[in-house]
Amino acid sequence: MAWIDRFGVDGFRVDTARHVNPEFWQAFVPAMLTRAKAKGIPNFHIFGEIGGIGLEPGKLAMHTRVDGFPAVIDFAFRQAAIDALGGKDGTNKLWELFFQDPLYEGGADKARIQPTFISNHDNGRFAYYLRKALPNASDDEVLARVRLGHALLLTMRGVPTIYSGDEQGFTGDGWDQDAREDMFPSKVAIYNDNRLLGTSVTTAQSNFDTRHPLYGLISKLSKLRQSNPALRRGRQLVRNYSDTPGLFAASRIDDASGQEILLVLNSSTKPLQANVELSSKSTRLESLLGDCPSMVRAPGSAAFSLPPLDFALCVVK
Numbered sequence: 117m118a119w120i121d122r123f124g125v126d127g128f129r130v131d132t133a134r135h136v137n138p139e140f141w142q143a144f145v146p147a148m149l150t151r152a153k154a155k156g157i158p159n160f161h162i163f164g165e166i167g168g169i170g171l172e173p174g175k176l177a178m179h180t181r182v183d184g185f186p187a188v189i190d191f192a193f194r195q196a197a198i199d200a201l202g203g204k205d206g207t208n209k210l211w212e213l214f215f216q217d218p219l220y221e222g223g224a225d226k227a228r229i230q231p232t233f234i235s236n237h238d239n240g241r242f243a244y245y246l247r248k249a250l251p252n253a254s255d256d257e258v259l260a261r262v263r264l265g266h267a268l269l270l271t272m273r274g275v276p277t278i279y280s281g282d283e284q285g286f287t288g289d290g291w292d293q294d295a296r297e298d299m300f301p302s303k304v305a306i307y308n309d310n311r312l313l314g315t316s317v318t319t320a321q322s323n324f325d326t327r328h329p330l331y332g333l334i335s336k337l338s339k340l341r342q343s344n345p346a347l348r349r350g351r352q353l354v355r356n357y358s359d360t361p362g363l364f365a366a367s368r369i370d371d372a373s374g375q376e377i378l379l380v381l382n383s384s385t386k387p388l389q390a391n392v393e394l395s396s397k398s399t400r401l402e403s404l405l406g407d408c409p410s411m412v413r414a415p416g417s418a419a420f421s422l423p424p425l426d427f428a429l430c431v432v433k
Contacts, residue, residue: 141183149186161275163187163231171195177219180226190230190274192216197234197268198242200364200383201261202249207364207383210268211357214366217273228349232274234265234282240295241279241288243313257385259285259313260425263333264381267427270337271379272366273352283331284323285313299323340404340429346370346377355393361385365392365420367432376432377404382422391417398432405429 145162152160164185166176173192179185196213199205217227234242242265246258253261262282269276281297287310288295297307297319308320314329325331341347350368357364361384369376378401382388396416401408406428413419422428 138183141185145184145186161187161229163189165189166191173213173216174219176230177216177221180221184221187226187229187231187275189277190232191239193230193232193272193274194234194236194239194242197265198245198249201264201268202246203253203261203361203385204249206359206361207357207381208359210364210366211354214273214352214354217352224351228273228351230274231277232269232272233277233279234269235279235288235295237279237296238292240291241282241286243282243285243287244290244295247287255311255313257425259329261383262313262330264383264425264427266330266334266337267379267381267429270334270341271347271368271377271429273368276341278334281323283334284325284328285315285330286310286319286323287312336405344375344377344404344431345373346375350375350377356390363388363390363392367394378408378430378432379427380406380408380420380422380430381427382424385424387424388420388422390420392420394418394432400433402431402433403428404431 148162149160162185164179164183166179166188171192176188176190176192179188192213196209199209200207217224220226220230243258243262246261247253250258281299284299286297288297289306289310294306299322301322302308302319308318310319312318315325317323346368350370353367353369355365355367355378362382364381364383365378367376367378380392391413394412394416398412400411401418406426407421408428408430409418409420420428
């Protein structure tokens with residue numbers, strides 16, 4: 117059982133069940149890439165959507181080695197983000213995910229082309245899982261955690277994929293049909309009773325508001341990713357993590373230009389003061405978003421102060 121979706125002229129998504137013979141994909145994928153190159157498309161992106169095998173990176177990576185997929189949708193990224201930002205687990209869940217990047221065919225470099233996401237039309241919206249994990253959390257707290265999720269999605273390795281409506285604070289009621297609201301005025305009762313984030317409107321009204329706080333954040337982060345090579349293609353180095361809610365820090369480093377951009381995140385509901393590891397050659401920092409210290413505190417360290425559920429994005433010099 118398998119089917120293929122074509123995205124424009126520059127990529128395919130292949131949905132596959134486990135019982136499709138690897139030999140089929142081993143022949144199909146190279147043939148499609150050869151055909152694309154012959155048609156003048158050198159960067160034709162093929163990736164598999166692997167269902168029913170769990171959320172472990174190793175099980176996903178196996179399909180890049182055995183079946184020969186250049187990439188697979190990174191369900192493990194979404195689960196790690198839910199765990200790390202769900203209020204109970206530590207940010208070590210993110211470290212555990214990224215630590216396994218070398219399992220992909222081609223090593224950690226190939227992890228940079230895996231499509232990443234936090235919400236999905238089949239599997240539900242990120243906000244739904246946060247509310248499920250934290251039933252007593254206020255809407256403001258859930259919104260802050262959703263902001264952190266998008267900060268991870270748009271700054272960490274992978275090819276970020278944003279589900280329509282997330283930028284308007286859509287929350288969903290669960291999986292599949294319960295997560296498929298659109299931005300036109302809806303007449304669907306199970307959508308219109310949803311409590312959206314960052315807005316007082318419902319899905320019964322038109323929801324394309326460029327003033328929405330999540331729209332603004334995603335727009336800013338997308339522009340920063342586009343304009344900074346380290347965020348687009350840089351290798352990733354986890355600097356700090358915690359076994360409880362709190363600090364997570366990771367650098368994206370573009371070896372060609374020498375640019376380094378550092379994400380520092382506080383997943384706890386308490387203010388964070390922490391020293392973040394850096395290269396001993398680093399001397400100063402410049403803020404892209406949030407509050408970054410201007411100077412290193414000591415060789416190989418910078419002192420950060422972050423409010424609860426907040427982040428900073430810094431250029432390291």
